[in-house]
Structure formats: structure tokens, C-alpha cells
Amino acid sequence: MTIHPPAPALTIPSYADMLAAADRIAPHIRRTPVRVSDYLNRLTGADLFFKCEMFQEPGAFKLRGAANAVFGLSEAQASKGVATHSSGNHASCLSYAAMLRGIPCHVVMPRTAPQAKKDTVRRYGGVITECEPSTTSREATFAEVQAATGGDFVHPYNDPRVIAGQGTCSKELVEQTGGLDAVVAPIGGGGMISGACLTLATLAPTCKVIAAEPEQADDACRSFRAGRLIADDAPETVADGLKVPLKDLTWHFVRNHVSEIYTASEDEIVNAMKLIWKHLRVVAEPSSAVPLATILKNRNAFAGKRVGVILTGGNVDLDKLPWT
Amino acid sequence: MTIHPPAPALTIPSYADMLAAADRIAPHIRRTPVRVSDYLNRLTGADLFFKCEMFQEPGAFKLRGAANAVFGLSEAQASKGVATHSSGNHASCLSYAAMLRGIPCHVVMPRTAPQAKKDTVRRYGGVITECEPSTTSREATFAEVQAATGGDFVHPYNDPRVIAGQGTCSKELVEQTGGLDAVVAPIGGGGMISGACLTLATLAPTCKVIAAEPEQADDACRSFRAGRLIADDAPETVADGLKVPLKDLTWHFVRNHVSEIYTASEDEIVNAMKLIWKHLRVVAEPSSAVPLATILKNRNAFAGKRVGVILTGGNVDLDKLPWT
Numbered sequence: 001m002t003i004h005p006p007a008p009a010l011t012i013p014s015y016a017d018m019l020a021a022a023d024r025i026a027p028h029i030r031r032t033p034v035r036v037s038d039y040l041n042r043l044t045g046a047d048l049f050f051k052c053e054m055f056q057e058p059g060a061f062k063l064r065g066a067a068n069a070v071f072g073l074s075e076a077q078a079s080k081g082v083a084t085h086s087s088g089n090h091a092s093c094l095s096y097a098a099m100l101r102g103i104p105c106h107v108v109m110p111r112t113a114p115q116a117k118k119d120t121v122r123r124y125g126g127v128i129t130e131c132e133p134s135t136t137s138r139e140a141t142f143a144e145v146q147a148a149t150g151g152d153f154v155h156p157y158n159d160p161r162v163i164a165g166q167g168t169c170s171k172e173l174v175e176q177t178g179g180l181d182a183v184v185a186p187i188g189g190g191g192m193i194s195g196a197c198l199t200l201a202t203l204a205p206t207c208k209v210i211a212a213e214p215e216q217a218d219d220a221c222r223s224f225r226a227g228r229l230i231a232d233d234a235p236e237t238v239a240d241g242l243k244v245p246l247k248d249l250t251w252h253f254v255r256n257h258v259s260e261i262y263t264a265s266e267d268e269i270v271n272a273m274k275l276i277w278k279h280l281r282v283v284a285e286p287s288s289a290v291p292l293a294t295i296l297k298n299r300n301a302f303a304g305k306r307v308g309v310i311l312t313g314g315n316v317d318l319d320k321l322p323w324t
Numbered sequence: 325m326t327i328h329p330p331a332p333a334l335t336i337p338s339y340a341d342m343l344a345a346a347d348r349i350a351p352h353i354r355r356t357p358v359r360v361s362d363y364l365n366r367l368t369g370a371d372l373f374f375k376c377e378m379f380q381e382p383g384a385f386k387l388r389g390a391a392n393a394v395f396g397l398s399e400a401q402a403s404k405g406v407a408t409h410s411s412g413n414h415a416s417c418l419s420y421a422a423m424l425r426g427i428p429c430h431v432v433m434p435r436t437a438p439q440a441k442k443d444t445v446r447r448y449g450g451v452i453t454e455c456e457p458s459t460t461s462r463e464a465t466f467a468e469v470q471a472a473t474g475g476d477f478v479h480p481y482n483d484p485r486v487i488a489g490q491g492t493c494s495k496e497l498v499e500q501t502g503g504l505d506a507v508v509a510p511i512g513g514g515g516m517i518s519g520a521c522l523t524l525a526t527l528a529p530t531c532k533v534i535a536a537e538p539e540q541a542d543d544a545c546r547s548f549r550a551g552r553l554i555a556d557d558a559p560e561t562v563a564d565g566l567k568v569p570l571k572d573l574t575w576h577f578v579r580n581h582v583s584e585i586y587t588a589s590e591d592e593i594v595n596a597m598k599l600i601w602k603h604l605r606v607v608a609e610p611s612s613a614v615p616l617a618t619i620l621k622n623r624n625a626f627a628g629k630r631v632g633v634i635l636t637g638g639n640v641d642l643d644k645l646p647w648t
Binding site: 033035037038039054055057059274277278281282283284314318319321323324 | 357359361362363378379381383598601602604605606607608638642643645647648
């Protein structure tokens, strides 16, 4: 019995895939607003345009890729649903998208994941199978769940459907701002950055794509400098959405289309997060603050430029803020 | 020597004044977005449309009225600037509007006001004169400042220019939502509620105007029930923007156009504030949360209705959140 399906081939999504994703997901996502702040513009010397992806119903851009995968399934596959392993925003966004289509969503999650994350997945109808907090247990448990359910595996980022979906965010950002010199987004697994590369390479080829990464989880930066994929071993950072490593598909986009990768320290990330809350008055999670942290740190690279900044999500524990 | 100018007559602003205000302030304010949340809709049984006034640059709707007053001044008066007494959002919004026009703004503020509030006024070029924290000292100090500077007094709410400016918020809300059964806004001095009455009585006469007030500062509710203006003596509430009493002009609108005034306890306000941060992912100050608190408490009055909720501001001390 084959319990693992064959690994998907390295299918690079195209600009047309992104356009198709935009049409497919339009009824299910929000065209999130762009925020500006005179204060942050003065502080950085740049014209900053903040794309508020925390305003997606489940609170993160990951709904775009999840919805593209879920609503692109054939009826036959849809009846078996989708499956993933994640303890973060991908799990809740995939559950939410599956709920919108009325199909099952199976999520393998470490039993040690925060109760709030489990509650959110269950609120959206996701069915959780708990595993031990190890890669071995996760993979074995996921294989069992998939064999039992036939759910289509939607990887959090190393999936062309997901990347095409995330690319729709940069499309909106360009449309809403009327043109940009650069887009800065956080990089963890690289799904959002890959989507930005995919879209901007065609839609706005003079617009640079710049990735922002925590110093303490800087596998993308080290890979970028080395010209080959380097994985971190269990990094620890307040920007918990960015701990995961690049994979082959996202590395393809990073290597070929990203102009620069800047990093920021934990203190710089928390400081930028507080500036966003105070001056943009949106609830942004630490991962979302890494771009502003790197812009403040590399002022000369951005001064005088029109810069899009993707605020990726806003799911935080309000009782445990990183500055209190 | 006359140190007090004559008290302004009770000039009721008209719908045409509101329309003129909308044109006058359009270049200086933001058309703030409207947020919705499937979660909060399920929780309340209503269709809620949250108008995000914390997204004005100085973080509060009060920029609308302040900008209408500042940009409506003659050149001769403008050269002498404006003056007010306030330790809250009106002071920073009036300073910001005056800075945009390049005219002086004089603010009388108790020396005991939080340093952060003084810093914000000064950041926008406002000139602060400190007084003792008593009404006597404030009035005497303000009279001196006004006599010395000739600054035009812009009252935080009991001023027809201010009310006409605040009315532009409900105009946008109706345009952005395509029609509502009710608008709920917090009530303190009554400037925002009066603006809503002014606009909706003509633009959407079937749309009810409902005021939401802290139980611990319920002068408007008691006045409404009694049919006459009753002032509180120094109320204390977490919704610090709502401690001030109604005045003759705002009482006119409340008495004639408000359908209902609901109140909420301190715990209910803090609980609603946390729901807004968590599910709308915007930074709202306690005053902004009073409407949702009253909607949750009076579910039957709102279920099945399309309800606009004005989130009035987002200036909070992130180091002293009311739930920590």
C-alpha cells in the first residue's frame, strides 16, 4: 500500500496562474486596504504603503493560497477534502477556505500547540489529529491521516497553487498604489515572497522584491548569500510565523527574483511591531513587523522611494504581548 | 477690557453645512475604510459595519470637525490661529489641522495630563499652556491665552462647525455600505452623535441613531430619559474620551434625533475592546468599544439589522492596556 502520494514535481506557477487565482478567490477573500502614516514616512524618509492582510477573516494572507487550492479542486477530490500539517496561520486559513466550500479539512498539529490555535482551527471546522512535537511523528501521523481520508495535501508554501494565490496580494498592492519602487515582505518558508516575485516580475518589472527576515531565523539570507539552499535547525524567534525553512519551489523564486534580504534583531522586530500598532493602529503579529524593522535599519536603501510593505497577519495573544 | 468673547449663539448646523464641510476637509482627512467580521456578525446576529476612524492620521474622528473649523477660517482670523482646552483627541486633532494650514494652535491642558498627550500635541506644533486640574483654573487660563493670542475658540464638540465636520463620517459610512438600519456611536460630549443625527436625518431618515455610553458616565442617558439636560460631576470610566457632558447644541440633536441610548459596564467595555482587537485587528481605544458592548448586551434590538458602528479613535497607551 502506498501511504505517501508521489512528491509533486517542481511545477513553477506562471503569471497566468496568478491571474486565474485572483479570479477564483475573489468571492472568498477581502481586497484588503492599504494604510499610510505621515509619521512613519517621516521616520523612514520613504513613502510607505502598508497592505493590511490581517484584515482577511482568518487574520492572515495565507487565506489567498489556501482558497486558491481549495476552490481549484475537482468535485471528486473536493469530496475527500484537503489535509495539511501546520500549527500556524496556514492551518486556520485552510480550514476556513474548506469551510467556505463545505469540504473536510484535516490538520495534523503537535499536541503541544497553543490551545488558542487548536480552537481557531476547530471553529472553522478543521479536524485536528495530534502528533508528538517531532518531525518523525508529524510525518508518520500525516501519512496515516492522508491514507485514511484521501485529503489533498496543501503544503503551507511549497505548492504552486499556494504561491499563485499569495501573488494576488502584490497585484492588489500595485493596483491600489499606482506603482511602487519596491515591495518588502517577511520571509519564512517563502510563500508570500515567491508570490510577490511571480506577480511583480511581469506586472511591475522595475519594482524590486526585498525580503525581511529575523536574524535568529536567517536561513533565507544565508542561502541567498551562499547561492544554495541552507536549512536552519529549529530557529527561535518572536516572529513565530517565520521559523520554517525555504523549500525547492520558494528557493527558485528567491534565487531568481529577490533583490535583497535584510535581517532584524528580536528587539528591532518588537520595536517595529509597537510602531505599527501605535501609528497605523492595526494589530500586526511579530512576523508582520520584520519589514518595517529592516526599513528603519537600512534607511538609505529606502529613502525617497515608494515602498509597499506587506503586513502578513494579525493573530497574536493579546494577553502575552512581547513588550509587556 | 473684554477677555471673553461673547458666547456663540445656538447656531444649529444644517445638512448643507455638512456637505460644505465634506468638500472643505476632503483634502485633509482620510476616507477611512469599513471593516466587517464574520465572527462578530455571528456573535451578535447582526450585520455590523465598523467605520475605522482611528485611521485618521492623528488617530481619531475629531480631525473632521477640527479641519472644518480650521479650514473655514478667514485669512485674517487664520493668522491669529485657533485655541482650545482639551487633554484628549480634540487637542491633537486641532493641532494637526492647524499644522496642515500652517497656523498657530494654542491648547490649555492640565499640568497633570499624561506626558504622551502633551508630546503628541507638541509633535503637531500645538503650543501648550498648562493650568491646574480644575475648571476654575482652566477657564481663567484659557481666557488669558485667548486674550493674548486672539486665537479662535474651537470647542471640542459644542460648535456648529465641529458638528458639521463630524457629520461627514456618517455620510461616508452610508455611501460605503449602501444603506443601514442603524448607526451606533459612543456618546460623551455628543459631537459625533450630533453629526450622525445631522447627516442621517436627511440622507437616510429611516436609519436610527443610537448612542452608547459608559454606565459610569451616563449623563446623556439620564438626560435623555428625563427630557432635560443633566450634568455628571466628574465621572470615572475606562472610556476616558466619554467623561465630558452634553452641552446645549449637542443636547439639541440628542433630544430631537436619537432613538435610544444604551449603556455598558466597565467590564463589558473592556471585553468588547478586546473582541475588536482580536477579530477586527484594529487598535481601538476604550471609548470606541462602547457601541459593540451595548450591541452584545441588547442583542434583540440589533439582530437581523444592518448596523454601522463608529470606531471613534485608537489612541491608547500600549504599555497600560486595560486587560493586563
